[in-house]
Amino acid sequence: MTATLRQAGPRTLYRKLVDSHTVATLDEQNVLLFCDLHLMNEYTSPQAFTGLHEQGRGVPMPGQNVAVVSHIIPTHPVATRLRVIADPPSALQATNLKANCDRHGIRLFDTTDALQGIEHVVAPEHGMIRPGMVVICGDSHTTTYGALGALGFGIGTTEVEHVLATQTLVYRVAKDMRIQVDGALPAGTTSKDLILAIIGRIGAQGARGYVVEFRGEAIRSLSVEARFTLCNMAVEAGARGALIAPDATAIDYVLARCPDLAGEWREPALAHWATLHSDEGAVFDVEHRFDAADVAPQVTWGTSPDQVAAIDAPIPDPSRMDDGPARASAERALRYARLDGGTALEGTAIQHVFIGSCTNGRIEDLRAAAAVLRGRHVAPGVRAMVVPGSGAVRAMAEAEGLDRVFLDAGLEWRQPGCSMCLAMNDDVLADGVRCASTTNRNFEGRQGRGAITHLMSPAMAAAAAVTGRLTDVRRLAPANTAAAATAPQEIPR
């Protein structure tokens, strides 16, 4: 049922991280795990602080805790300092978070902080995520940090209270899964397509109970930001964590953001990080193998991230599936998504495009979207939004002129936040609106009651914006200048 503790002999990277953070072994499956960094947001922490205060408990290690107002913040295109949360309960969550952080001396990225954004985009930008750390947050997408060789995972509010009070968690050790990805991703595909293809293959429960280590040629050639996307969505396969052993790419990324590591700490840090890999001969409970060359741009068709297909493939036909829960689930999903099994996914009309989120709201994502949008225009009747992942991402994009590309193409260039990924602020879709989205969950009602979400990469979302349909970005004509077509050009099949 569960992994047992402390193997002798060669260890996986995951076990090394658990062992190096074990304060005490509680029983055969559970350890008291020390947490280097605890991230908090405004909506999963309030009841934890209340519980803490009711028991008269404090926060003994405030320097290992940080909070960000991420989820409820409006993203209207106004100056950061002018941002006002109109909804009274949401505004109370923000002021409550500030009061809690002030009381305990916890660093807060408040609503008017120019560097505010999505917690998982903000933390790495500031050099808070370093290889070998354990990072937790009351948010399931904390698996993101595996991209830097840090063990990250989401927790609930009771556990948030536990970490605040003790800087530890009672942690049930997971099993080890290795996902080897050979080859190279073809042009027009990204790590988003790769992770969607993996989830499609192993299922939304495929990694449940496991921490996944990604390795192989295709992984090594990914940028750190592409790795964030990959590890971020591992949780959509049910994984309790995702890891990539830190290599030169990861270490360069970290050193560039950690001025404190320029001096005497540099060498010991590098020496420690060099040990952060699975040993030769380490045993994984399950192994999967993929060839990146087989990956085509992916688009979800249903209401679970594993209901996904290549853009040029037909939507699965439930009537050809074996009778059982999977078929019932596909039928229900297609009913919700107002699609017919067996028909083409490509060409389905969309009304909305959302580019952003902790999955795809970083600068490389915006560059990829801008590359498709440059010299083109959003199709009539489509509303398209770009919500950068943080104030820093927004500033960088503006310095590069990406904001002009988006605005000239007819997209909205907005303030940072979680926004329409979960529609907890005022960015909510209406019933029946179909959205091409770079986010991580296509659950029923996630972006608004009755709204239909198709998950895809930023380039694919940009392609959908210009055609007004689910579109294979590989079939859009390349390069264009400002003077070139405002209407999309398609390469005939």
Added chain:
Amino acid sequence: MKPVRQVEGRTAALRLENLDTDQIMPKQFLRGIDKAGLRDGLLYDLRFDAEGRERPDFVLNRPEYAGVSVLLGGNNFGCGSSREHAVWGLQQAGIRAVIAPGFGEIFYSNAMGNGLLLVALPEADVLRLMAEADQVPGNAVTIDVETLTLRSAGGVEARFEMLPRHQRMLLEGLDAIGLSMTYREQIDAFAKAHWEAQPWVKDVARQRLAP
């Protein structure tokens, strides 16, 4: 937390695979700073239509299923978002146990931390219990946490597994934080040694992007 030794209650089948916590507790009910009022949000879009009218055909709205306290779910029940509001909402609506072939990982931890009993059974057993609950609306089950056994009025008998720690938490109504705080000296000693070896992770939350 109150001890949970035995749950005896009437059941209803929710035949939905991957029932995510967004559906169990939609976003508009997450705006509080306390746990109040979550009963209203439970399974909102399944219980009510777009105009806010009760969907009469939804199992939990049917009079013969009134007072149900045990849900029978599909695989991966509670997947997705970490929101503990899903657990609080279920409890506020009188749900004391959920039986399913499998559960989302974070949801499982959240449930155990609140004394919501989760029972993982093979799919065939869950399907039999669902069939019973359909035939005899609200068919009752008895779940014993001490012996890790389940019995239904319709005749299903099953054993289930649970980590000894979780079993103890339920049986004793354990305060996990209080228990972990007894390790305070070990935690401090661990942190001291950890930060001596890796001084670059101490106060890491105070780092700020270079201007």
